[in-house]
Amino acid sequence: MDYLSAARERLIRAQARVTVPPRVQTAGRYGFYLGALVFASAPYWLGGIYYPDIWTDMALWGTIGLGLNVVIGFAGLLDLGYMAFYAIGGYVFANAALYHGFSLWEAMPIGAVLSVVASAIIGFPTLRVRGDYLAIMTLGFGGIVYYAAQNMTSLTGGYNGLFGWKTQSILGHPFASPIDFYPLALGLTVVAALVTRALRGSRVGRAWSCIKDDEVAAGAAGIPIIRYKLYAYMVGAVWAGLAGAIFAVKQNIVSPETFTFNQSFFAVAVVIMGGMGSITGVILGGVLYVVIAEWMVTYTGTLSGVIFSSLLLLVVLLRPQGLIPFRPRPPRWLLRHYLEDPARGTAGVSQPDG
Amino acid sequence: MSLQELLQQIANGLVVGSVYGLIALGYTMVYGIVRLINFAQGGLYEVGAYLGVFFFTLMGKFGLQYPIPAVLITLVISMTLTGALAFVVERVAYRPLRNAPLLAPLVSSLAMFFLLISVVQVVTGAEPLTYPSVLSPAPLHLGPIVLSPTSLIIFFAAILLMVGMQQFVRRTKVGKAMRATAANREAAALMGINTTRIVSLTFVLGGAMGAAAGILYGVNYGTVTYDMGEFGGLVAFTAAVMGGIGNVPGALVGGLTVGVLSSFASTFLPNQWNEAIVFAILILILAIRPQGILGERVAERA
Amino acid sequence: MSLLRVSDLRVRYGAIQAVRGISFQVEEGECVTILGANGAGKSSTLRAVAGLHRPSGGSVTFGSQVVTGEPAHRIARSGISLVPEGRQVFGTLTIRENLELGGYVQSASANGEALERVLGIFPAFRQRLGALAGTLSGGEQQMLALGRALMTRPRLLMMDEPSLGLAPIVANQIFGILTEIVGSGIAVLLVEQNVHRALQVASRGYVLELGEVVLEGTAASLLADDHVRLAYLGHGMGEAE
Ligand SMILES: Nc1ncnc2c1ncn2[C@@H]1O[C@H](COP(=O)(O)OP(=O)(O)O)[C@@H](O)[C@H]1O
Ligand SMILES: [Mg+2]
Numbered sequence: 001m002d003y004l005s006a007a008r009e010r011l012i013r014a015q016a017r018v019t020v021p022p023r024v025q026t027a028g029r030y031g032f033y034l035g036a037l038v039f040a041s042a043p044y045w046l047g048g049i050y051y052p053d054i055w056t057d058m059a060l061w062g063t064i065g066l067g068l069n070v071v072i073g074f075a076g077l078l079d080l081g082y083m084a085f086y087a088i089g090g091y092v093f094a095n096a097a098l099y100h101g102f103s104l105w106e107a108m109p110i111g112a113v114l115s116v117v118a119s120a121i122i123g124f125p126t127l128r129v130r131g132d133y134l135a136i137m138t139l140g141f142g143g144i145v146y147y148a149a150q151n152m153t154s155l156t157g158g159y160n161g162l163f164g165w166k167t168q169s170i171l172g173h174p175f176a177s178p179i180d181f182y183p184l185a186l187g188l189t190v191v192a193a194l195v196t197r198a199l200r201g202s203r204v205g206r207a208w209s210c211i212k213d214d215e216v217a218a219g220a221a222g223i224p225i226i227r228y229k230l231y232a233y234m235v236g237a238v239w240a241g242l243a244g245a246i247f248a249v250k251q252n253i254v255s256p257e258t259f260t261f262n263q264s265f266f267a268v269a270v271v272i273m274g275g276m277g278s279i280t281g282v283i284l285g286g287v288l289y290v291v292i293a294e295w296m297v298t299y300t301g302t303l304s305g306v307i308f309s310s311l312l313l314l315v316v317l318l319r320p321q322g323l324i325p326f327r328p329r330p331p332r333w334l335l336r337h338y339l340e341d342p343a344r345g346t347a348g349v350s351q352p353d354g
Numbered sequence: 355m356s357l358q359e360l361l362q363q364i365a366n367g368l369v370v371g372s373v374y375g376l377i378a379l380g381y382t383m384v385y386g387i388v389r390l391i392n393f394a395q396g397g398l399y400e401v402g403a404y405l406g407v408f409f410f411t412l413m414g415k416f417g418l419q420y421p422i423p424a425v426l427i428t429l430v431i432s433m434t435l436t437g438a439l440a441f442v443v444e445r446v447a448y449r450p451l452r453n454a455p456l457l458a459p460l461v462s463s464l465a466m467f468f469l470l471i472s473v474v475q476v477v478t479g480a481e482p483l484t485y486p487s488v489l490s491p492a493p494l495h496l497g498p499i500v501l502s503p504t505s506l507i508i509f510f511a512a513i514l515l516m517v518g519m520q521q522f523v524r525r526t527k528v529g530k531a532m533r534a535t536a537a538n539r540e541a542a543a544l545m546g547i548n549t550t551r552i553v554s555l556t557f558v559l560g561g562a563m564g565a566a567a568g569i570l571y572g573v574n575y576g577t578v579t580y581d582m583g584e585f586g587g588l589v590a591f592t593a594a595v596m597g598g599i600g601n602v603p604g605a606l607v608g609g610l611t612v613g614v615l616s617s618f619a620s621t622f623l624p625n626q627w628n629e630a631i632v633f634a635i636l637i638l639i640l641a642i643r644p645q646g647i648l649g650e651r652v653a654e655r656a
Numbered sequence: 657m658s659l660l661r662v663s664d665l666r667v668r669y670g671a672i673q674a675v676r677g678i679s680f681q682v683e684e685g686e687c688v689t690i691l692g693a694n695g696a697g698k699s700s701t702l703r704a705v706a707g708l709h710r711p712s713g714g715s716v717t718f719g720s721q722v723v724t725g726e727p728a729h730r731i732a733r734s735g736i737s738l739v740p741e742g743r744q745v746f747g748t749l750t751i752r753e754n755l756e757l758g759g760y761v762q763s764a765s766a767n768g769e770a771l772e773r774v775l776g777i778f779p780a781f782r783q784r785l786g787a788l789a790g791t792l793s794g795g796e797q798q799m800l801a802l803g804r805a806l807m808t809r810p811r812l813l814m815m816d817e818p819s820l821g822l823a824p825i826v827a828n829q830i831f832g833i834l835t836e837i838v839g840s841g842i843a844v845l846l847v848e849q850n851v852h853r854a855l856q857v858a859s860r861g862y863v864l865e866l867g868e869v870v871l872e873g874t875a876a877s878l879l880a881d882d883h884v885r886l887a888y889l890g891h892g893m894g895e896a897e
Contacts, residue, residue, distance in 0.1 A: 078460055125641035131456050132391045136591055137640050140633035147630035261584055265468055272461055305472025312465040317450055320458055534746050534757050540708055541744040543728035546761040
């Protein structure tokens with residue numbers, strides 16, 4: 001199916017959606033927001049240490065999903081070394097806090113900037129190659145960062161990792177218990193969701209979507225492909241860099257074990273299972289990941305890898321668009337154009353183009 | 355470094371390189387036909403290595419310890435079983451997605467890889483397993499170079515398998531059908547070639563080569579670990595690209611080159627950097643010369 | 657009974673309906689041509705008959721067998737051979753290997769005979785059996801593709817625009833060989849842009865427009881038809897050829 005007829009079909013489906021009475025639609029949307037709010041506030045009314053900790057993990061994995069979603073979901077680039085940026089965020093914070101007396105606030109932007117710099121350095125040579133080569137190169141990059149974390153002992157503490165910085169605080173309120181980190185992690189998820197959503201609808205986002213749909217056509221249409229791919233890669237790195245710092249503070253330690261290939265694989269699984277390109281989808285993917293991982297640690301032990309890879313395989317085979325698929329909506333003016341004169345819409349569908 | 359050390363490092367590199375070359379053969383054959391990096395290849399290599407331990411041990415129990423027949427029987431059985439597994443991989447993770455965008459089969463083969471190594475991890479409890487020592491460890495002196503008889507046999511076995519596979523693809527009728535399918539799948543079907551079956555066969559042969567590599571690796575180093583598929587898979591992929599992916603003789607050239615390079619890396623740098631260096635070589639090769647040393651076609655598929 | 661009977665054949669690509677229910681026959685030993693402008697659906701028709709694209713409706717009967725929707729390799733084995741648009745030789749294989757692959761499903765001895773026969777038709781290949789097909793010129797590749805198709809010993813040979821992009825002299829050679837093939841009793845279904853030549857070789861023809869048969873008849877009647885003359889032969893009524 002060519003691009004035009006795909007667009008038409010989408011338009012028809014969008015039309016069908018519009019025919020749902022607006023009141024029902026609004027009610028549905030508010031119901032969704034209410035549900036999300038109840039879910040997000042759960043640690044406060046569930047209390048204790050366990051739930052806030054789990055919910056913080058969900059928020060962090062939601063952010064990881066959102067960041068990687070820019071790379072995979074928006075621009076269509078398979079990145080198998082994404083957690084390298086998470087590692088950079090964590091280690092930058094640890095170094096800044098331990099040896100230079102920086103606070104989390106000061107260290108987070110530095111970590112994000114260094115993640116972006118790293119992504120540009122690695123992205124520049126790699127983004128010219130084909131999609132499958134890129135996947136392998138990012139895998140190699142993730143490996144290098146992992147081994148660097150193990151071996152550059154003066155910077156990373158080697159196998160043991162870095163720990164022992166003083167308790168971080170915000171406005172005199174210390175980050176001591178998991179419930180203190182939760183709003184921070186959740187805030188980051190919300191910001192990441194809003195920013196990446198805005199980006200998706202922007203000129204850059206449309207360029208990404210063109211590149212993802214058909215790289216050759218996008219190039220022919222004058223889109224500077226490599227530059228836009230690099231943007232996607234860099235924007236994606238920001239969120240891992242920021243989340244990595246919060247994760248370090250929460251765990252009280254940064255060590256190589258958190259940045260293995262397995263973790264990067266799980267990040268990819270979060271995006272694919274949640275729904276490439278969909279904001280709600282990848283956040284849900286992150287939440288599901290934490291729930292399943294937690295459940296598995298408790299009940300199934302080492303089966304986690306088996307279950308995860310099988311789930312991912314099932315999703316790719318049976319529901320390749322993910323649990324909550326991203327349905328790009330045609331621009332409003334185009335919709336209005338067709339809605340005002342339904343004949344135009346249907347005429348456009350039945351008629352094949354030459 | 356003295357000349358003697360240099361030669362020794364080259365010899366060591368050639369031995370590991372021949373094993374990488376065997377894994378690379380699996381990547382390159384599958385890639386040549388379906389233009390897909392079959393990530394599962396690293397997992398098949400690992401499964402083959404573990405099946406090897408299992409059958410060696412089993413034969414030991416039945417008193418079949420005379421080394422060469424034991425190696426041969428183990429090779430044949432494990433290669434067959436792993437080939438069957440590769441058949442399943444193709445059926446499940448590739449065939450339903452062959453008209454989907456490239457990302458889908460890439461992710462599914464990645465998931466397959468992860469599934470295979472996770473199953474190995476669960477079944478073996480993540481413990482490294484020991485290969486029975488096959489030959490007497492007395493080293494052989496070849497001029498200035500010292501090699502164990504085992505590694506010498508491994509080298510020649512790997513080369514033999516690779517050359518055999520190359521001849522199979524070049525000379526036999528089925529091999530020609532494989533090359534025709536790789537060159538132009540539709541035209542091959544018009545000749546009456548059942549290209550679906552050829553694709554299956556290619557996965558199976560690739561998996562069998564991976565299993566052979568896993569066993570030879572195990573015999574050479576004495577232990578296998580559940581994460582060997584990850585590193586081995588990556589290095590072998592580098593080898594495949596280096597030799598020009600899709601190019602069957604290239605897999606051997608690429609494997610030996612990567613083997614020697616990583617052997618040098620481990621001489622000049624502290625041991626723990628060995629793997630990072632291999633990854634760096636991989637990125638450099640892919641970035642600088644994606645068509646490989648032999649420079650055969652790099653067909654574009656967006 | 658006709659050798660090939662196609663009835664109400666439909667082919668679609670997503671929302672695009674490329675062939676909209678066409679019917680035609682090819683008799684044993686006959687040469688039939690399908691004419692039509694670019695995008696009329698000629699290639700789609702041949703590809704659907706050859707099994708490269710599953711038709712969305714209609715039926716294809718070859719001899720006494722219904723082959724609709726069968727995979728391409730089965731149809732090839734049943735005796736239909738397509739020389740596809742753009743030749744599609746195996747560029748990384750030698751001339752000999754290309755020809756031998758044509759005889760893939762035959763016994764070695766039958767293959768040897770077929771190879772001799774094909775080399776008799778294309779003597780230029782005899783000295784160059786070891787050359788890679790990818791190094792040949794366009795015309796040579798077309799001949800190789802034709803030779804490869806003949807190696808399958810087809811009962812029906814389908815050719816999609818064999819003269820596309822070739823110099824007139826080379827195209828002449830191809831048509832000469834095609835005439836010989838028809839003379840040898842193999843049925844041919846020919847798609848050509850060069851309407852004049854096609855109607856010289858073929859005994860009957862169908863004119864395809866926007867996926868539908870708008871005209872059919874003997875070569876002579878089509879040559880005389882005003883619509884054909886105007887639309888495909890580039891001159892109007894009354895002009896002498
Ligand atoms: N693979 C394809 N995908 C989508 N549309 C196609 C494809 N192949 C052909 N078409 C469309 O089908 C119609 C008929 O094409 P084709 O059969 O190639 O015509 P012809 O051979 O007569 O020039 C054209 O509109 C063409 O654009
Ligand atoms: Mg055509």
